[in-house]
Amino acid sequence: MNTTDSVSSLALDCVRQLVPYVPGKPIEELERELGISNIIKLASNENPLGPGKKALAAIQSALPLLTLYPDGNGFNLKSALAKKYSLHTDQITLGNGSNELLELVARAFLAPGLEAIFSEHAFAVYPIVTQAVGATPIVVPALNYGNDLEAMAAWITAKTRVVFIANPNNPTGTLLRQTDLDKFIAGLPSHCLCLLDEAYFEFVGSQAEINSLDWLKIHPNLIITRTFSKAYGLAGLRMGYSLSSPEIADILNRVRQPFNNNSLALAAAEAALSDDEYLQQTIAVNNQGMSDLTAGFESLGLEWIPSAGNFIAVDLKRPGQPVYEALLRLGVIVRPIANYGMPNHLRISIGTQAENQFFLKALEKTLANV
Numbered sequence: 477m478n479t480t481d482s483v484s485s486l487a488l489d490c491v492r493q494l495v496p497y498v499p500g501k502p503i504e505e506l507e508r509e510l511g512i513s514n515i516i517k518l519a520s521n522e523n524p525l526g527p528g529k530k531a532l533a534a535i536q537s538a539l540p541l542l543t544l545y546p547d548g549n550g551f552n553l554k555s556a557l558a559k560k561y562s563l564h565t566d567q568i569t570l571g572n573g574s575n576e577l578l579e580l581v582a583r584a585f586l587a588p589g590l591e592a593i594f595s596e597h598a599f600a601v602y603p604i605v606t607q608a609v610g611a612t613p614i615v616v617p618a619l620n621y622g623n624d625l626e627a628m629a630a631w632i633t634a635k636t637r638v639v640f641i642a643n644p645n646n647p648t649g650t651l652l653r654q655t656d657l658d659k660f661i662a663g664l665p666s667h668c669l670c671l672l673d674e675a676y677f678e679f680v681g682s683q684a685e686i687n688s689l690d691w692l693k694i695h696p697n698l699i700i701t702r703t704f705s706k707a708y709g710l711a712g713l714r715m716g717y718s719l720s721s722p723e724i725a726d727i728l729n730r731v732r733q734p735f736n737n738n739s740l741a742l743a744a745a746e747a748a749l750s751d752d753e754y755l756q757q758t759i760a761v762n763n764q765g766m767s768d769l770t771a772g773f774e775s776l777g778l779e780w781i782p783s784a785g786n787f788i789a790v791d792l793k794r795p796g797q798p799v800y801e802a803l804l805r806l807g808v809i810v811r812p813i814a815n816y817g818m819p820n821h822l823r824i825s826i827g828t829q830a831e832n833q834f835f836l837k838a839l840e841k842t843l844a845n846v
């Protein structure tokens with residue numbers, strides 16, 4: 477056995493057929509390629525404010541503990557989350573980013589012969605975790621770029637184990653009405669879990685008329701995932717969590733690594749959770765940025781998909797890839813989303829006021845030349 481080909485043929489078919497996740501381009505990579513600095517990245521829905529002071533201070537204090545294994549049960553962080561959300565700690569599972577929770581759910585509940593349902597234009601990790609365990613992805617056509625709950629319900633069969641729903645959805649930013657979600661979850665058969673991915677829930681605010689956590693009291697088959705990567709500004713530390721029935725948390729706990737969260741992430745997340753000022757500032761900057769960007773799109777004659785997240789998909793009415801590449805040359809990294817079935821859109825993460833203005837100028841210049 478001496479070629480890479482023959483070795484890779486040993487991998488499971490379902491893994492060989494996987495298309496890897498394409499992340500946003502890192503700033504350092506573009507710096508290396510173009511030899512320029514002052515690059516702005518509006519490509520991965522990160523918090524433009526940088527990490528909060530409380531989180532940074534907690535990391536400093538935790539540094540001397542780095543020789544020790546972290547608390548594998550995340551007692552302090554789970555206690556803080558349980559208190560904040562009025563839940564029990566046995567309903568919480570911590571993950572290396574909420575991404576890991578998606579993977580744990582797939583590993584625990586999906587297998588060849590079983591099906592997972594998600595929408596067209598849904599988060600790219602759902603097909604990956606589904607296919608990685610040999611289960612069958614069922615992709616349901618979107619309704620106005622969002623989850624079509626009625627159509628998704630109609631696709632449920634005896635083989636369905638998980639329905640993945642991001643609310644708001646990434647990359648489209650579409651928001652479902654909580655009353656519609658409520659009805660959908662209540663109507664699920666008992667052999668079928670709902671994974672409600674709320675990575676952006678902090679940005680939704682008063683647009684959500686029902687608290688989704690209330691559903692946990694009545695639906696043992698509901699898993700809600702949230703993250704410290706977006707509104708809490710800690711994407712680099714990898715910390716997310718799920719809220720569910722204790723039964724599901726117990727199952728997820730069996731398949732996770734014993735020390736899946738590092739000690740700096742645990743300490744920082746706990747501190748970040750109490751940093752209301754940072755969170756409020758984040759939301760204010762996002763709201764202002766959202767209106768600045770949409771005003772900018774309007775004056776450029778562009779349409780966009782109304783977004784409840786910290787990003788927005790703009791419709792260029794022409795292929796996005798050349799525009800993306802031209803923006804790179806001007807030092808702006810955004811996200812092409814052709815791989816989400818949206819070749820004419822670009823997804824822009826909301827930045828600081830200065831970043832948003834820089835981007836809009838670069839976009840204007842680019843559209844005039846490309």
Ligand SMILES: *Cc1c(COP(=O)(O)O)cnc(C)c1O
Nearest residue numbers: 573574575599646675703705716
């Ligand atoms: C960013 C994102 C996540 C997860 O991010 P983590 O950094 O792994 O917590 C999950 N779902 C959606 C829809 C996202 O956009």
